[in-house]
Amino acid sequence: xxxxxxxDLKKGFGTVSVLTNICFTVNQGDVIAVIGPSGxxxxxxxxxxxxxxxxxxxxxxxxxxxxxxxxxxxxxxxRRKITAKMGMVFQNFNLFPHLSVRKNLIMPLMxxxxxxxxxxxxxxxxMLSKVGMEEKIDAMPNALSGGQKQRVAIARALMMNPDIxxxxxxxxxxxxxxxxxxxxxxxxxxxxxVTMIVVxxxxxxxxxxxxxxxxxxxxxxxxxxxxxxxxxxxxxxxTQAFLRSVMEN
Amino acid sequence: xxxxxxxxxxxxLMQGLGVVLLLFAVVLxxxxxxxxxxxxxxxxxxxxxxxIVNAYIYVIRATPLMLQLFFIYFGLPYINxxxxxSALTAALLGYSLNYAAYFAEIFRGGLLSVDKGQYExxxxxxxxxxxxxxxVILPQMFRVALPxxxxxxxxxxxxxxxxxxxTIPEIIYYAKAAVSRTGNVYPYAIAFLIYLAVNSLLQWFxxxxxxxxxx
Ligand SMILES: Nc1ncnc2c1ncn2[C@@H]1O[C@H](COP(=O)(O)OP(=O)(O)OP(=O)(O)O)[C@@H](O)[C@H]1O
Ligand SMILES: [Mg+2]
Numbered sequence: 001x002x003x004x005x006x007x008d009l010k011k012g013f014g015t016v017s018v019l020t021n022i023c024f025t026v027n028q029g030d031v032i033a034v035i036g037p038s039g040x041x042x043x044x045x046x047x048x049x050x051x052x053x054x055x056x057x058x059x060x061x062x063x064x065x066x067x068x069x070x071x072x073x074x075x076x077x078x079r080r081k082i083t084a085k086m087g088m089v090f091q092n093f094n095l096f097p098h099l100s101v102r103k104n105l106i107m108p109l110m111x112x113x114x115x116x117x118x119x120x121x122x123x124x125x126x127m128l129s130k131v132g133m134e135e136k137i138d139a140m141p142n143a144l145s146g147g148q149k150q151r152v153a154i155a156r157a158l159m160m161n162p163d164i165x166x167x168x169x170x171x172x173x174x175x176x177x178x179x180x181x182x183x184x185x186x187x188x189x190x191x192x193x194v195t196m197i198v199v200x201x202x203x204x205x206x207x208x209x210x211x212x213x214x215x216x217x218x219x220x221x222x223x224x225x226x227x228x229x230x231x232x233x234x235x236x237x238x239t240q241a242f243l244r245s246v247m248e249n
Numbered sequence: 250x251x252x253x254x255x256x257x258x259x260x261x262l263m264q265g266l267g268v269v270l271l272l273f274a275v276v277l278x279x280x281x282x283x284x285x286x287x288x289x290x291x292x293x294x295x296x297x298x299x300x301i302v303n304a305y306i307y308v309i310r311a312t313p314l315m316l317q318l319f320f321i322y323f324g325l326p327y328i329n330x331x332x333x334x335s336a337l338t339a340a341l342l343g344y345s346l347n348y349a350a351y352f353a354e355i356f357r358g359g360l361l362s363v364d365k366g367q368y369e370x371x372x373x374x375x376x377x378x379x380x381x382x383x384x385v386i387l388p389q390m391f392r393v394a395l396p397x398x399x400x401x402x403x404x405x406x407x408x409x410x411x412x413x414x415x416t417i418p419e420i421i422y423y424a425k426a427a428v429s430r431t432g433n434v435y436p437y438a439i440a441f442l443i444y445l446a447v448n449s450l451l452q453w454f455x456x457x458x459x460x461x462x463x464x
Contacts, residue, residue: 050373051372052369052372052373080375080377083373083375084375086373087373087374088369088373090366090369090370092366094364094366094367094369094370095370096367096370096371096385096389097389097464098388098389098392098462098464107384108371108374108375108376111376111380111384112374112375112376112380113375140464141464142464156374157373157374160374160375
């Protein structure tokens with residue numbers, strides 16, 4: 001089943017064009033790795049999908065409903081209904097620092113979906129155990145390591161029961177020794193058939209976990225394919241150059 | 250000068266304390282929400298609204314509170330007889346409008362300090378703007394603003410001395426009266442101690458609040 005369809009997406013900031021004619025589709029169970037050099041527009045593309053940025057043109061359909069159609073947006077309410085099908089995990093976690101882990105998880109659910117506190121707490125425990133963080137339920141975010149924060153952020157996103165999870169470089173702000181615990185959680189989600197779009201510099205994740213890889217450069221999807229194809233035999237020179245440079249490091 | 254006289258004088262000064270506490274409580278309760286409302290209006294998409302709010306904040310902060318009180322108490326009745334207020338009402342109004350402008354500035358700084366990612370996280374979790382403001386932004390803004398709020402509160406206690414200028418007797422008024430009655434300046438020392446006690450209590454309370462809301 002097709003969950004996301006993006007057609008001819010265009011986006012600029014001021015006079016600078018950042019995304020040009022982005023087209024792709026995401027199916028149920030896909031794990032899409034988005035790779036590419038810095039400034040290629042990967043984050044911007046992800047932010048357009050969840051309505052943190054407005055596009056200048058093109059269409060985004062989420063489960064066949066238009067978040068934007070030919071550059072025209074519906075009302076804010078219907079946009080919120082559509083973006084509610086997605087969750088997002090940020091590079092800097094963006095946990096709410098004034099709330100405990102427990103409250104970070106239950107507050108949005110109780111506020112948005114009017115779920116009772118006891119139901120929300122039951123779910124919070126489930127989600128925290130998924131990411132191995134149930135012991136920290138009463139901790140404040142500042143008391144957690146980066147890897148722990150990101151796992152809590154993933155649990156918080158899962159609380160809203162999204163059909164699609166978006167990740168923007170979820171491990172880039174972490175010390176190298178902490179990336180593993182977050183990648184392990186994401187791997188587990190992938191094997192649970194959670195649909196994900198992951199912007200990442202972790203090539204091993206893209207190669208081993210993704211079902212499809214998009215390579216972006218200069219605001220375009222330059223190349224797209226199965227991980228084994230794209231990594232072992234990249235067709236486009238830009239892809240070849242990029243892979244060569246990241247493999248060297 | 251015996252203990253009895255000191256007690257009598259202290260009790261006399263305490264009459265003034267009532268006005269101080271009333272002003273303090275009402276003005277704080279009115280000016281903080283009003284100030285926050287001004288902060289929001291100053292970010293409004295309609296430009297003229299922003300201009301008016303910013304001009305208001307600017308004028309209030311650039312002129313003495315005493316003149317503002319004069320304007321409300323003595324000036325407004327000239328403009329329109331219906332705008333005649335009792336001295337106390339004029340004081341409550343004047344102080345609240347004045348402090349709202351200062352709080353608006355404080356809250357503006359507090360809002361700026363909240364990371365953009367917090368709005369974005371709230372949004373992608375499905376919170377609408379009002380929910381995000383109440384549940385995510387306000388608590389963090391308040392935490393940042395708390396030291397400045399403490400400052401303003403302490404200043405407010407001291408500023409209440411100005412109500413005397415529109416004929417409301419307060420602590421210093423009673424102290425003055427006691428000085429001329431007794432021919433001794435010790436009532437001023439008592440006034441000094443009363444202000445010190447009130448503000449020490451306030452400082453203690455805000456310190457506690459700061460610890461309690463720390464994260
Ligand atoms: N809010 C903004 N205002 C102006 N320009 C922006 C804004 N956000 C991004 N850009 C520009 O858009 C381009 C794409 O940025 P984007 O963050 O999407 O790249 P990226 O592929 O995610 O890069 P990175 O790997 O460094 O995260 C960059 O040139 C960037 O400077
Ligand atoms: Mg990025």
